[in-house]
Amino acid sequence: MKIIARSGWGARAPKNSRDVIHVTWATRTEFVVHHTEGPKTQKVRAIQDFHINGNGWNDIGYNFLVDEHGTIYEGRGWLVVGAHCPDHNRTGIGVAFIGSNNPTALAEKSIRWLYDEACRKAGRKLKKRTHGQLYATACPGPRLQAWVNAGMPIKEEPPAPAPEPAIKIIMKGDVPQWPGRVLEYDPDESMMFGEDVRVWQAKLAKRGWKIDVDSWYGPKSAAVCRGYQKGTGLPVTGKVDRATWDMTWSWTKPSTPSAAPPPSCEPTTADEAN
Ligand SMILES: [Zn+2]
Missing domain, CATH: 1.10.101.10 (PGBD-like superfamily/PGBD)
Incomplete structure (x- = not known):
């Protein structure tokens, strides 16, 4: 899968580069699922503007975002401390579905892919978490909550039927x-x-x-x-x-x-x- 880099969605630079704090994979122990609780069509840049201008944060809060089509956007990236869940921003990689309790199978597939990728990079299993498990919030909504509780299963697409061998008449x-x-x-x-x-x-x-x-x-x-x-x-x-x-x-x-x-x-x- 492909991750749309910050430059790909027109990200602005973090407010203060000195506040961009990196951790190592040794620090990462968990993967935290969110939803943005906004419209599915919301642009990543609009979310970033809201987090910087509205919340006064240094940058977009999440490490990654996933839209309804399964497109993955780089937020702060793998190893930058986020602003998505108090006390879990160093240990947790925060991934947000762009929407409000209406995840699609494609979005789930991409979130799962990010999780597997994070485990691969960390060299061990990360805990599957939701925002609501770690903090008093309804985020990421009952549907993503149930999906994470179930272990983030991916609905496998049925395999395409084998094509009939083309019959050639000699x-x-x-x-x-x-x-x-x-x-x-x-x-x-x-x-x-x-x-x-x-x-x-x-x-x-x-x-x-x-x-x-x-x-x-x-x-x-x-x-x-x-x-x-x-x-x-x-x-x-x-x-x-x-x-x-x-x-x-x-x-x-x-x-x-x-x-x-x-x-x-x-x-x-x-x-x-x-
Ligand atoms: Zn959240």
């Missing part, structure tokens, strides 16, 4: 080669989709079967497949396996007139698709 002359997967329809599974389905559907349509050429292998495609398999003497499975795929392109009209009519001309079987 041609051998005019004949598309078996794509390597069996086309089948299972109502309990997501419908198969791809160029292989489209190519097979197009061939069947060309042969006179009533089939939508839409790249989706659904119940209608499976029904046409069963009809086609029946007509060509293949095991009737409704699945376009290698034998069915190859037959789709290798099947030729029987040379003798007494042979069964080609399945492509059998409207009764093709009608099964409806």
Whole structure:
């Protein structure tokens, strides 16, 4: 994650540079969560102006601030003594959510990231605290309070579904080669989709079967497949396996007139698709 540095949000210099007091990581023992108790849209610079002009502080009080989008702003930074919680400004890193008891998942994620980063830099676990646990205040509001009490859990985003492997059809002359997967329809599974389905559907349509050429292998495609398999003497499975795929392109009209009519001309079987 990225921290917007002071220069990035137009910070003014602390009132008196001699009052900027640094501590070391050995002094930091806790991480203190706040909210600003103001509008979510409040600019960090406006908060700083209020802390300096209104409260008479040397600088913005917090070490870091996080907005509703999860953007992190540098306040006094990791190791400068803040002005956020009496008696805990040397030991505690003060982090404020910009808002009033309305934290977002993105803000929580960033606050948690700051906490983990602080522990990493300190080389040990810091205590998870809220302003209200250390001082008589309602800050940071019940929602952030409950979240810190729960251990600052992060809602994991569900992993993106693995992309379907792109099916490429390799041609051998005019004949598309078996794509390597069996086309089948299972109502309990997501419908198969791809160029292989489209190519097979197009061939069947060309042969006179009533089939939508839409790249989706659904119940209608499976029904046409069963009809086609029946007509060509293949095991009737409704699945376009290698034998069915190859037959789709290798099947030729029987040379003798007494042979069964080609399945492509059998409207009764093709009608099964409806
Ligand atoms: Zn507070």
